[in-house]
Amino acid sequence: MQQQKDLFAHYKQPSIKEDSYVTGLKLANSLKGSELVPFIPINGRQVNFYYCGPTVYSNSHLGHARQCYCNYVFRTYLGIDVIRRTLRDYFNYDLLSVMNITDIDDKIINGAKSANQDFLEFTKVWEKDFFSAMEALNIELPDVITRVSDYVPEIVTFIEKIIANGYAYDSNGSVYFDYFQFQIKLQHTYPKMRPETNADLLQEGEGESQANKQSEKKSPNDFALWKASKPEEPKWPSPWGEGRPGWHIECSVMASAILGNPIDLHAGGIDLIFPHHDNSLAQAEACFNCDQWINYFIHLGHLNIADRKMSKSLKNFLTIDEVLKRYTPRQIRLNFAIHQYDAVMNYSEEQVEQAISKDKAYQEFFQNTKIYLRESQVTGPQKWTQNDFQISNLLRNTKQVIHAALLKNFDFPTVIDAIDKLINQVNVQIAGKTVRAPLVSSVVQYVNFILGLIGLNYQAQNSNSSDIKSIMAEVCSIRDQVKLAARKGEFEAISNIVSQKQFQYEKNLSNGIVDCINQFQQLVLAASQEKNKQQLFQLCDRLRDEELFELGIKIEDKEQASIWKQYDPKELKLEREQQLKLIQQKELLKKKEEEKKKQEELEKLEKAKVPPKDLFISQLDKYSEFDEKGIPVKDKDGNELSKKQKKVVQDLWDKQNKIHNQYLETLKKQQQ
């Protein structure tokens, strides 16, 4: 433990100044071995934030769009999106966030060659693909997008400064970072975030094309800042000849170009921690001759599929399009928010089910509270009872728990848990109509705010226009009346119910409902004239399950009067499909279990058929002599059985005797 701490002794925690904005937030800082460190931005509420964006390319064998980004998009960028929203919307920091696009890279050069494209044409395609995935998942854009290809002159200047400061050298048209020089200066440490890294590992992390460049380096630990160009590669002019930037240098340069030095917060996937992030730190510190370029470095955890790292060969590869076909963006976001951002996450079908059921619970909570608030008149009784005090206390307690959880390195699993408990209690009180509406409003407002941090919005689709409110109230009422009259066989009355009103198109209304109700009325009229009760019920069901359902409206039949809820039609359909799939899965499981049980009973029956007398008689490999009941007395070698052995065979004989008698009994009964 003592040793662990010493490894991060280089870290200088920002101190609190007079104008500091102190919220109590603590971050798992990789610069301090993932220890929770109080977050103090340099200037008041301002947070300068840089995070590593994607390398925009695709391997040719991954033909399908959006495949190569799924790990990053799901885990890294969804995670960062939630962190950004929380910093801004919950803690009220003033964020300026920068994300880079790596569009110069060995993999890109190879990919463009294979595709026979100019490398910038090639990257444009994959960048667009990346952003479309971000948009589909409702991930907000950063304030600033920096492409490496836009910053090559700045990179050259940056490298020149590192050389001037004595921390890099050119060699054969390339420039290398001078590990030895950097280390002997006492104030510099490398690698800061993986101080335990041994010499072998230090030599990794260079692009493959650098493997044979060892001879150019002073030390095997040195890494490339600038790479001399090879034929047919994209190249830029520099004081060291034509070439292109190394991978690590881009982030140091672009982050500094927008955010300066020092920078409050840096984030990225955990797999980038070494060498990429450690090298970025070293480069910037070498350029600015400073001790600490980044104050807080956080890392998003791995995504494993079915307990293994995602891999095409393991067939556990997840693609964004596939996932988006099966789940709504909300369900996906929720699934990832259930897991602490910096922990390893295992993705599996079963575990998505949990997110689906949570999503449904939230959806129903907002729908049910909306109906409750729609029906509760503010002019009704308002005096608080014990129930109100209880819910109010629970709400306050929830707020405290969530505040503490968010302060603790964005602990969203705890946040979601607290929200679930709150919702459960409020649901109970709403069902019993034992809580005042204004208090319910406050709970709804708060839950909506907190789920908004995860990027979930259940309220948008929830804001019915007043037009739809009035027409749906009529639709429900007509349908309820038809059902009641049909039950009583009052067909005459039905004619009146459905003939009273012809619904008209409204300019600002989705007119599908008007079509539905008019058609429903016509068909009901015909059925009532034929006195066809069954068809009337079928029409009522169809209106609910098909026509209105298609429009995103769900009618729920209640004892008193039916209620209606409005959803996104696409989501409603997907929800039905998911439910159907779940039912099918359960049925399959049930069937399998029944078959297993049948098989077991069959085996049991076969066993019971054997009379106790015949139980041991065939086991001549074990016994050589039996008594008149067929119980063994001597083993295969002719020795008398021991007392203990005798007890065992006697017990087995008794048991067989019992089940065989039961069998005979059953047989007798069947014959009677």
Add this chain to the structure above:
Amino acid sequence: MQQQKDLFAHYKQPSIKEDSYVTGLKLANSLKGSELVPFIPINGRQVNFYYCGPTVYSNSHLGHARQCYCNYVFRTYLGIDVIRRTLRDYFNYDLLSVMNITDIDDKIINGAKSANQDFLEFTKVWEKDFFSAMEALNIELPDVITRVSDYVPEIVTFIEKIIANGYAYDSNGSVYFDYFQFQIKLQHTYPKMRPETNADLLQEGEGESQANKQSEKKSPNDFALWKASKPEEPKWPSPWGEGRPGWHIECSVMASAILGNPIDLHAGGIDLIFPHHDNSLAQAEACFNCDQWINYFIHLGHLNIADRKMSKSLKNFLTIDEVLKRYTPRQIRLNFAIHQYDAVMNYSEEQVEQAISKDKAYQEFFQNTKIYLRESQVTGPQKWTQNDFQISNLLRNTKQVIHAALLKNFDFPTVIDAIDKLINQVNVQIAGKTVRAPLVSSVVQYVNFILGLIGLNYQAQNSNSSDIKSIMAEVCSIRDQVKLAARKGEFEAISNIVSQKQFQYEKNLSNGIVDCINQFQQLVLAASQEKNKQQLFQLCDRLRDEELFELGIKIEDKEQASIWKQYDPKELKLEREQQLKLIQQKELLKKKEEEKKKQEELEKLEKAKVPPKDLFISQLDKYSEFDEKGIPVKDKDGNELSKKQKKVVQDLWDKQNKIHNQYLETLKKQQQ
């Protein structure tokens, strides 16, 4: 100054504890003579907040609904609504807010009598009326609504405790607060917030029916906690006989019943500060035997109409319904937010114009940025230029200014000023397309957040469905093509343009647009066959100014291609009416000025007609002798004029000579 401070020496500022939530917010605390005092809630982020609600009644001569609440609703409740949203949504406090409904009161009893209603029936009507006004203005409900009629038993218990503590006495079936007892106890002060109040004033503030009860009191400064019932008044049992609560006691009791003691924050209209609020404080401190029941007391300023206090007799009475007919809720809210909540506010038509033009500027900002973001591809150039750095710095600076302003007693005038400056700069950059889209997004997000604190939402109506996006793109394109072809006289081409597509109803689309475009196409086809250019242009104008306008869609013709914006149809109509009215007003003003000018010229002409010779000749009350040119030489008493006097008349004569000659010149010209 020194003396002023001594008057509020009783105030104990809450101290910062380890778990205190310190934001830096300062409030103008009436308990400290409106001094700005750091706001420190008792328990972490929790703020217990009570504010005085309305007395629900109407004078019979104010027949019109919602009249009697306008002052409170506009100034007090709108103001409190903004404060609540700011505390919750900006500062992230955990608010529990309570508002009372006064439904027992002299005025109510009189009103109910006049209306021949049970007093609770009577108050229910006016309470509903009050809440409907709140809803119309988008004012959020408090978490808890407490009606006095629900809390009479609690009031009795509370009074019993005050008596037991020795601070009140019963007299002739009524109970009075014992001013002398309360004051001689050194730790108590009364009245805390108006310490300069003299003895005469202290005796005010009781209901009129109490005027003749002086004999029951020990001191004229004592005020009623419980009033013995008079015949035909509503009454409740008590240890002192049947009666009803005094006015002031209700707030002490109901606030404590929900929020306990001490309470963080109390608010109300400035007119309630004495005696109501001071008495509330004294009662609660007498009951709990404590020094400070409320830690922060803030007061909302007066609303004057045209520089005078609102009054029916002055005909400067503002009713909610009238105001809502003339302005949108957004315009009204903005108008009140422009003024510091605790300052006196003068309402006038001219000053509402300012809010209207601000509202329009915000609306257009959100519309224009939406179109900009709709058209900007994230895949386009992203490298920051000086413009981006400038806007980013301005945004950060704006955030700092607004943060400081909000900390300073919710200084929204400064907030709105800063937002206006930001918007102006961004508009310029957008028009020149010289700023990156992601940065514009961030500005939009922030402006929306801040305006949300005032309860303004421009984004809701701004979220066009994808259906409307695609159909409107087609509508604009067809209309642009028709206009271009008509200008060139290519009538054949027009037939093709409008015959290519028949638009179909969409289930989830407002189908008014489909009707519009189909009808437009038919009419255009007919006009193109008749080669009627003028009619084609008229049809294009009508589609823009009438049909689509009715649906809330505004087309703006631009040099390249027309653009469309979607609004709330009602707001769009109101906006047009307001513009029309403004134009009419301006025309009227212009006409008046023209008439005035004409009149002046006429007078000038009349004056010029007089020959200089005749100028003084009739002024015999001044002069008695003239020279041959008609210039006076002696005054009325026959004395020679002084040198100075001679100079004056000579100058007047010269001037008249000049204008008369000009007149003769003009006359001559006209005759030629």
